[in-house]
Amino acid sequence: MNTVFKALNDPTRRKILELLQERDMTAGEIVEHFNISGPSISHHLDLLKQANLVFSEKDGQYVYYSLNITVVDEIVKWFMQFKLKKK
Amino acid sequence: MNTVFKALNDPTRRKILELLQERDMTAGEIVEHFNISGPSISHHLDLLKQANLVFSEKDGQYVYYSLNITVVDEIVKWFMQFKLKKK
DNA sequence: ATAGTATTTAGATATTTGTCTAAATATTTA
DNA sequence: TAAATATTTAGACAAATATCTAAATACTAT
Incomplete structure (x- = not known):
């Protein structure tokens, strides 16, 4: 989770994800x-x-990059705790 | 959005949110x-x-802190783009 | 008013981070 | 095999960050 938030804490990296x-x-x-x-x-x-x-x-000589969405689930779940428990 | 990810990029601050x-x-x-x-x-x-x-x-002499969940909506929305557009 | 408690501000310092250039590695093509 | 292209690794450096202690501010209570 640490590495995820660290990765997201940069505009360039977030732009890469969007690309x-x-x-x-x-x-x-x-x-x-x-x-x-x-x-x-x-x-x-x-x-x-x-x-x-x-x-x-x-x-070959290229390296292809692609999204891995499975981690997004974990993040959304982490945020959901704030939505849910507040009554 | 920058300030949000920056704020989240620290275990102490995330723990504070959970508290x-x-x-x-x-x-x-x-x-x-x-x-x-x-x-x-x-x-x-x-x-x-x-x-x-x-x-x-x-x-008085105390300062009370409390969660503001409205921003969580924005973040979840940001993540949702990755869940949705991938077919 | 003085002393005590709660919190923030200021300034210092060590660590982490984003960026660069130069060099190394891997692959393709002439 | 040699030259060209794609990507990563290494090393350096400036800027940002998390932490601390000391001091300032604000409030409460004696």
Whole structure:
């Protein structure tokens, strides 16, 4: 849970999630959407992976990134405790 | 949204939210739940307030803190985009 | 008014974080 | 095999963050 909130605490990483929500992309394609160096984006992708928010799959010289929605369930569940218990 | 994710990116602050979900508390009561100095907790409460995650109300020499759930709606909505659009 | 309690503000410090460039690794193509 | 392309790793650095102690502010009670 720590890694998830950490991963979400950056506008660039949240934007990456929104991009991947449209379609899967290679690291390079993701880089093109930002004015940030490749290595920096690579680092962001690593943090998203550590948080289990994205998958990565190598295909030749490319690496495809895609969303992993299963963790979103956990987060929403965490927030729901605040909605529910307040009467 | 930035301030919200920032506020959530700390275990102490998330614990404070969970405490307040049980009942409203004074700053001092909150401090008792942690091995962290009063000023540090005060700073955490300030960040939670900036994110509109908590209210504070002064009553005599005490300051009562309570949850503000309205922001939770926005966050859940943000996460829902990932649940919905993936077909 | 003085002393005591509750909380916040100020300032300092060590750690974490986001970014960069340069270099390394992996793959494709000429 | 050599050159080109895609991506990650390594190392450096400035900015942000969590924490502390000391001091300031605000209120209560003797």
